[in-house]
Amino acid sequence: MREAILQFFSDPEAVQRAVVWSGAVCTLAIYTFLYRENVIYRLFEHFYLGLAVGYGLFLVVSEILIPKWWGPMWNEGRWWWAFALTGGAMFYFVYSQKHNWISRLAFGAVMGLAVGWMFQDFAGSNFPKIAASLKPVIPHPPVGDSPGLSVPEAVNNAIFLFVLLTVMSYFFFSFDYEKHRRAAKAAQIGRWMLMLGFGAMFGATVMARMSLLIGRMWFLLHDWLGAVSF
């Protein structure tokens, strides 16, 4: 038995065949849900969850704890990595009512680091967008180094500004819409623009889901059955 297993794993083609077959069986088992809820689907769903958790744990040990912490500390004499254990262990005091404050030190340090990054993230991401939102709407020929603006570009910019302002007005809650009918109208148009945006986003989501199905179909028809080729 042991020899048969070793022989199997020493043959890359046999291993590849087994991988493809297990992939196909798992795919079909999961897709049985499309017919109706059933025990095969549930069984493979639990296989998947178990595999995902096991894989995640394995990665943490093999890719992080051993090469980045245990190895340098134990094999390379970097003893100061032992303090990382103390720092990490501090998080677990969140479960202690008496010593909860210890975990807050660790959380505070991590949050401070994250907030520092967020400042740069926010500035680098959003300030150029605000600047780019101030678009010209009057067509003009090139002036010096500044490029001109054609009529279609000006129309595009006008539409952009119209949508921007109406959507922003929807999120401006300081108006009494009973008294300011124009502001109410702008907010209503803004809501419609948002709905159009959500519709487009949902359309893109459907497209993405179809792509997932295409990927699985190609796997079944090409990799497993060999019925189609590039």
Added chain:
Amino acid sequence: MSVFERMQRIDRRVMYLLLVVVIALPMFVRFRLPTAITPEVRGVYDTVEAIPRGKLAILSGDWGAGTLAESLPQTEAMMRHLFRNGVPFAILPWAPQTTTLMQNTAERLAKEYGKVYGRDWVNWGWKAVPMVAFLKSMAKDIPGTVKEDYRGTPLSELPAMKGVKNIDDVGFVCHITPVGNIMLWVAFIQAVYGTPIAYAPTAVMVAQGYDPLDAKQLVGMLPGLVGGAQYETLLNDPRSGVRWSNSLSLAELLMILLIVLANVGYFASRRAGGAGR
């Protein structure tokens, strides 16, 4: 039950079966639907064409087997273009799975173009560090941050990395991902160093890409599978992206047809005095 009521009550299993048929059809029958090239895809192509000689390109990947149908055509198209133009590139994977998937793709394509690992491309491997920390460090010191490739070979021994010190030696970055982390590249690399960055998201994340695109923070975008298909068309080398986008087009046509059918049934049955649904 009237015809109009039946139009609203098609069994979902029948719809799933129809979907499978229309998706499988283009895989068996070869045909080509017209592909319009959008400005965002053209932007990526033009930027790759203009990468200065001696600069490195980075293909940053954050995808796995789950989004293969979208991310693989994008990755393949980018690699083909870089191989064809003789631009050395580094694979920068953000997950262990991506390391293997992108490396396998590069090895497969390298045979077609006669390219060699180490000279024409390198794989930096997954580093298991926070993305922001890695980007900030890499921007200033690539060899010191990356240290070695996915096989454990020091970067100094790889010809493609010769003379590459920091982000100034990088002429182009394409981030291929189903995850919404493109703005980290923008905030910590593009905004600070001006490196041209392209975005290749899955279709579900496409909406996130248009505002940085409009603000010129991105040079272009390959939106999902369709983006891969457009890029293959620009390269005049239709492959999986074009083939699979045919399936996508037919699937969407079917869905539009079903929506129209159900709505026609609804309004017609209301007009006929039925309750609708």
